[in-house]
Amino acid sequence: MIHKLVNRYSYKKMKWLMIGLTVLFAVLFIVSLVFAILTQIELNSYTTLTM
Numbered sequence: 001m002i003h004k005l006v007n008r009y010s011y012k013k014m015k016w017l018m019i020g021l022t023v024l025f026a027v028l029f030i031v032s033l034v035f036a037i038l039t040q041i042e043l044n045s046y047t048t049l050t051m
Contacts, residue, residue: 002014
């Protein structure tokens, strides 16, 4: 599938598209991880579960 895209568009465009998508998904993952950690701390569910 990637070979078809590279043949259809230029290698340079596909390279930057893949880099952009990787960076975008990495940033989204980090942001969601931070929100999950903050929610976990705010709810303090670990203490609630171990009581």
